[in-house]
Amino acid sequence: MITLLDVAKHAGVSRATVSLVCRNSPLVAKKTRQKVERAIAELGYVYNRSAANLRSSLTHTVGLIIPDIANPIYSDLLSGIEDVLNPLGKAVFIADSNESHERQSHFLQRMLEMRVDGLIVSMVAGTSSDVFEPYTRIGVPVIQVLRMIENAPFDYAGINNRHGSRTATGHLLDLGHRNIGFIGSLTSPSISHTRYLGFCDAIQDHGLSAESMPVVACRHTYASAVMATRQIMSMSPKPTALVCHNDPIAFGATLGLYELGLLPGQDVSLIGFDDVEAAASWRPPLTTMAIGAHQIGRNAGTLLVNRMKDNDLPVCIMVSEAILKKRDTTAPPKPL
């Protein structure tokens, strides 16, 4: 195995110099750098990160733990995070907890052992802030993203779910709907509940009773959403519009409506949440609340960068507002 020493001998310099070249240090003279780079190429030297990490305090590695790799918002989130961190030479390592506490703590442990410079986590529902204690003890910053623990001493980047949901519901009320159903999520109950509160806010804003509106919940599969739609459409008062916890559920709901012989946007209005890539190209194009997952990723990345510079900063909570994307699944209710 070729090491720094071999390269150094071959280039006629010291190990220290080669090490500086590998790290693009401005200290080393142009000529020397070229000489060393040639030697590296000629010998086929491969940098050993374990050795580097052992000696230095930074690993230039950050961990990202997400609860569901199949949910498209997380690929947007990832690209936002990488936008900020890659230019700084940080590699982002992704792990999918799959909504399992066991898997989540396994990855937490592993990432701690590899001494990540920081951790960004969208945590499994019901996570206690205790699980991050080893991180705080060692001084590794933790950033929460999209999901958060109340009063936990960690930065957070996410959106205002309650207000977004209120806006979504308000949009339907403004169109004239008076019987509006809510399809929540069993998979992320906490966010779903917050969005339900926003739903109630809007209903009450219009002087109506939120308690009388039909509510169901489902999991994040089309089959589950189709079933929930069938269920909610048979409840009374029969809804003329549906607020869905997120876009995948809204997609399932359109399929459910098709099956009932109802046209989304004509017979029944429908609004989603997240504005995933597929929402605009769905047929009919889905009205939804854009959360800007990419930007949230950038925010999380920035929070981490700041905290890596100075871990004594006060806790920072960055909450952005969701924006209504009016497309074709919402319209005034059909006259009887």
Next chain:
Amino acid sequence: MITLLDVAKHAGVSRATVSLVCRNSPLVAKKTRQKVERAIAELGYVYNRSAANLRSSLTHTVGLIIPDIANPIYSDLLSGIEDVLNPLGKAVFIADSNESHERQSHFLQRMLEMRVDGLIVSMVAGTSSDVFEPYTRIGVPVIQVLRMIENAPFDYAGINNRHGSRTATGHLLDLGHRNIGFIGSLTSPSISHTRYLGFCDAIQDHGLSAESMPVVACRHTYASAVMATRQIMSMSPKPTALVCHNDPIAFGATLGLYELGLLPGQDVSLIGFDDVEAAASWRPPLTTMAIGAHQIGRNAGTLLVNRMKDNDLPVCIMVSEAILKKRDTTAPPKPL
């Protein structure tokens, strides 16, 4: 920072013993193990993987590079890989090349530097086997999955795309369709072409001319697939059935058909490829070719395990057959 030495002192044993405990060695006596484990807990010791990796030859880490984290087949693939590797104590690190050669080689470099024990890669279209040369030189095994380079000296786990596509097309022909369109992929042109060849095989099996059948291609977004569908349905001969490169494109095609006022499975038959989770719960449930991505992941994991045991094994190509999942989007052509 607490090290092995601190734990050793606290427990009244040597560093070596603590090290053995950390690695669950059967060498250490039960009593000693408990003593050490207590010390670890009391001191809040965190294992330092960089130090371990520097000294030992294995890092118990494998790299996985995929081209599109948003495609659901890769989450199935991942879970299959983890099924095999996690029980052996290997951690899988995922990176998304996003179909970019630059990103792919960046991750290849990084994973090599961290000395992964093995690499599983679904490579960007047009990748040359040269990019893996550093891996072979150092002796790190590389496994190709789902996508492969012809004649490259690496193991492969995937499916028989040509035969699967032939089966899919044959199914439509058996139902009586004679004008069948093919919607290919611009994103993975190589696989798409192979599937097109299978399409032609089936057409020719039935004594028809493949050249006369309408063919279009699109990207992996619903919008692109909707447009492709509109396009292909206006070509002549007007197809009564469509073979789609994969399920997401087939989903887009159903949306396109709805928009044209055509019912999938009644007015026009439709078959996908992959059998992603959403296919069964789609409305109408999508007929497709199941590739068993989870099992392919297990196969890739197994190939890697074998090769980690003995890197002198001859190259092994594991090609499984896709299975027809007959659901509701395929039916005999409508009588005129």
Next chain:
DNA sequence: GCGTGATTTTAGATCGATCTAATCCTATAA
């Protein structure tokens, strides 16, 4: 009590980088 073999434990060298602080150049000014 002692030899024997199996089981546990350990000392000390080692992996390959980075860090610190010192030294070596080189160019310019006095």
Next chain:
DNA sequence: TTATAGGATTAGATCGATCTAAAATCACGC
């Protein structure tokens, strides 16, 4: 010619684990 500043380079210690081979301990029969 020499002093000096500043840039470029380096020697040697160090990070925290694992490995090897040897030593210590234990169990047991004679």
